[in-house]
Every structure is written in structure tokens, then in C-alpha cells.
Amino acid sequence: MKFPGRRKLRHYFPVAVDKTSLPRLEVQPKADTYIAGLDETIVDVIAEVDGNFLERYGIRKGLSNLVNSEVATAIYEELVNHNRISDHFAGGTIGNTLHNYSVLADDKSVLLGVMSQSIQLGSPEYHYICHTSSKVDMNHLQAVPGDIGRGITLITEDGERTFAIAPGEMDELTPESISEEIIANSAAFVTCAYPLRHADKPIKSSLLKCLDYASKHNVPVILTLGTRHLVEEYREEITDIIKRHVSVLAMNEEEASALTGHDNPLLAAEKALDWVDMVLLTAGPEGLYLCGYTESLSRRETTHPIKSGAIADFNQWEFSRPKRKKDCQTPVKVFSHIDPYMGGPEKIRNTNGAGDGALSALLHDIAANHFHRIEVPNSSKHHERYLAYSSFAQICKYANRVSYEILSQNSPRLSKGLPEREDSLEESYWDR
Ligand SMILES: Nc1ncnc2c1ncn2[C@@H]1O[C@H](COP(=O)(O)OP(=O)(O)OP(=O)(O)O)[C@@H](O)[C@H]1O
Ligand SMILES: O=c1[nH]cnc2c1ncn2[C@@H]1O[C@H](CO)[C@@H](O)[C@H]1O
Numbered sequence: 001m002k003f004p005g006r007r008k009l010r011h012y013f014p015v016a017v018d019k020t021s022l023p024r025l026e027v028q029p030k031a032d033t034y035i036a037g038l039d040e041t042i043v044d045v046i047a048e049v050d051g052n053f054l055e056r057y058g059i060r061k062g063l064s065n066l067v068n069s070e071v072a073t074a075i076y077e078e079l080v081n082h083n084r085i086s087d088h089f090a091g092g093t094i095g096n097t098l099h100n101y102s103v104l105a106d107d108k109s110v111l112l113g114v115m116s117q118s119i120q121l122g123s124p125e126y127h128y129i130c131h132t133s134s135k136v137d138m139n140h141l142q143a144v145p146g147d148i149g150r151g152i153t154l155i156t157e158d159g160e161r162t163f164a165i166a167p168g169e170m171d172e173l174t175p176e177s178i179s180e181e182i183i184a185n186s187a188a189f190v191t192c193a194y195p196l197r198h199a200d201k202p203i204k205s206s207l208l209k210c211l212d213y214a215s216k217h218n219v220p221v222i223l224t225l226g227t228r229h230l231v232e233e234y235r236e237e238i239t240d241i242i243k244r245h246v247s248v249l250a251m252n253e254e255e256a257s258a259l260t261g262h263d264n265p266l267l268a269a270e271k272a273l274d275w276v277d278m279v280l281l282t283a284g285p286e287g288l289y290l291c292g293y294t295e296s297l298s299r300r301e302t303t304h305p306i307k308s309g310a311i312a313d314f315n316q317w318e319f320s321r322p323k324r325k326k327d328c329q330t331p332v333k334v335f336s337h338i339d340p341y342m343g344g345p346e347k348i349r350n351t352n353g354a355g356d357g358a359l360s361a362l363l364h365d366i367a368a369n370h371f372h373r374i375e376v377p378n379s380s381k382h383h384e385r386y387l388a389y390s391s392f393a394q395i396c397k398y399a400n401r402v403s404y405e406i407l408s409q410n411s412p413r414l415s416k417g418l419p420e421r422e423d424s425l426e427e428s429y430w431d432r
Pocket of ligand 1: 168343345356403407
């Protein structure tokens, strides 16, 4: 486990202890720190199109649209005939998040989903496996006879991405493939709302089973909402799942508005805090918000300039560490916000996965806390039970930095961790 960000030495973090046995790639639930995630396994097929292309196929811009196999074939053929396909990337919102987590933390994660039982060289499934970190344990994937999902990723002139998803057999994951031991020992369980739109498929009951296991074993559940129209369509069901199981909710402004009825991100986050312990709300060029709870007695005041919006002085306590509401005697709400790192990259190559990137940084901080609590239980960092290792403000910086990295590249997955020395960062960016 790498440390989440560069720090002064006064923070003891046992990362360099030699292991007595050879490392094993397969997760050992009782010995390893890892996060687990359930996803619809998808390969992103990238193509540049104009707005008219989307209209012709009735595809809603900026959203994830499900298409049947005839429409998928027609789109695919047109793209091939006009030489529009530029790349294949491993995708899936949780697949991306787990991969990025494993790259950032230099540690293990477990992917739950399906994979084709026979894979041909150069096929989309082959791309998926090749472009997934070796630290993502894929031994728990369930084999299926057919294809995994194809996410035709249509990039328009403005850099916006729109998905046409051809599901293949991505939703055939059965509850029997879910291991209680894997969920029970994970530092966090992360999933998305997408499987809810496949009520007639086994993946939905598999997802609910994972949520039950996580709740039973007090493992924090992190849910990312996926896309706005999914939230609009399944709002009641999603809200019910959030209230019953979710600890950390990740969403962008549009999804937040569809869920809570508030367009204002602070008000949307405040509303969601009635249901969950923490909210990560990404707001594109407006940066991101991280909101949650801390203990009133141990809250810490920010030294950053005070910000006001729909909530006055909202970032006053952003130097506090996040706690689950149930672990606070007197919970107080904390709000933190950060503008895009360096104002955003000079050229945004592709916005695909920027939000997933921010979430993987947050997951790294949560898992680092879990790891540190096990390795150094007497540390003053654990006198109280916290959800994450760093303060709200610090996690914002980290999440923001990772999003920037994703925006400056084509793929939603990091090819390497953040630079060890951040020359362009003021030192205070990391060591506060
Ligand atoms: N146009 C932009 N300029 C500067 N920074 C941006 C821009 N768009 C996104 N970002 C950065 O990336 C983060 C995440 O972006 P965004 O809100 O678009 O995520 P998202 O819609 O959840 O993305 P995805 O679903 O593709 O993962 C933002 O919080 C911000 O830091
Ligand atoms: O229906 C879906 N299920 C799972 N993942 C999806 C779906 N639609 C889009 N993405 C994934 O979201 C990532 C960017 O956030 C993309 O990589 C894409 O594969």
C-alpha cells in the first residue's frame, strides 16, 4: 500500500516493511488490504463523430444509452466503414475505478463480473485483460460463453463523450459467483447503479447480495450513480438502496440534481447526507465537492480562505477527518470544495472517466486508513474510528489531481501512478 500523497515524515506509514514470503497476486482475504467491486465488464470502443451522428441514431448526448444488438451493429458498421474507430480501451465504471485504485495504491483489488470463457488474440476481451492492472484480481470473474459488453464511446467536437452500450453477456453474473469472504474482508465495496436497469438479469440479484454481505460485515459501501437518466428512471429504487446500504455516494451534478431535486451542488450534497456518511460530487469545470460528517469535539478549522455559497462559510471545518455518522457522538456536517487542479489541462483530451478517477483517489484514502488501523492500531490516528486517513480538504486535492491526469489522456485508466515528485505543485499541496 502506497501512501495517498506525499507527506512529511512525521506521519508514520509502514509501507516499506519487507514481506517474509513472495507476494501473491491472488487476494488472500484475511492477509491483504484490498477493495472489492462489482461491474458490468465493458470494453470502450472509441470513435469521433459529429452531433448529427448521435441524432440519427436517437442517442442522447453525454449519457450512457443502452442499444439493442441491431442498432449496435449498424453503428459499429458505419464507424468501421468511415474509419472512425481510433481505439479500444478496457472500461466499465467500476473496472476503471478498481484499476486506477490499484495503480495509485500499488495494491490489490478484486473485480466481480463476467468474462468470456474463450478469448481470441486482439478481441475486445483480450484488450480488457491486457489493459487492466495485474493488481486487479480477476480470479473471481464468472466465465460466460459469449461477449462482454461493448461501450461504443462517441466523442463529439467539444470533447464530450456519449455511450451506446451493447450489453452482450455482461449482465449474466449470478449470485452463486459472489464470495461472502471476499466482501467481508475488503476495506470497501464499490459498485454502480447501472445493473439496476437490468432487472430481468442475474447481475441485479448479485449486486443486492454483495450489498447485504457488506452491510452484514460493516464494510463501507461506495455507490457511483453512472448517468443522469438512470437516476431519473430508477430514482425511488436507488434512493431506497442508498438509505439501506450506502456509506459513500459518488455522483456528478446532473445525477445529484436528478436524485435530490437540487441543482445547487452544496444543497444536493446536504440532502444526500440525510442518507449517507459521505458525498463526492464532481462538477466538471467547477471542480469537486467532498462532504460528510465528523465528530463535533475533534473537528478542525481550515486555514484556507473561507467560502460561502448556498451554505454560508461552508468549508470552515474541511481540515477534519471524515467519520461515518453512526461512529460520531455529536455528528457535524463538513463541506469542502476545490477548483480544478491548475484550472484543468491545457487540452482536455477526453472527459471519460474523470469522475471515476476522483473516486479511486478517495477509495485509496479509505483503504489506506483501513491498512494503517490494522498495522498501527495504537496510533493516535485511530483513537476514534475514522472512515478515511486524510482530511476532507486533503482528499479533495488528491481526487482533483487524479481527475486532471485522466483528462489529459485518452484512456479512462491511468497507465502509471502520479509522479513521485510533483515539480509543478507547491510543496504545501501535499504536506499540509
Ligand atoms: N472542463 C473541465 N475543466 C477543468 N477540470 C475539469 C473539467 N471537466 C472535469 N474536470 C475535473 O474532473 C473532475 C470530474 O469531472 P466530471 O464532473 O466531468 O466527472 P463525471 O461527469 O463524473 O465523469 P465520468 O462519469 O466520465 O467519470 C472535476 O471535478 C474536475 O476536477
Ligand atoms: O451501462 C454501463 N455499465 C457499466 N459501465 C458503463 C456503462 N455505461 C458507461 N459505462 C462506463 O463508464 C465509464 C466512464 O465513467 C466508461 O469507461 C464506460 O465503460
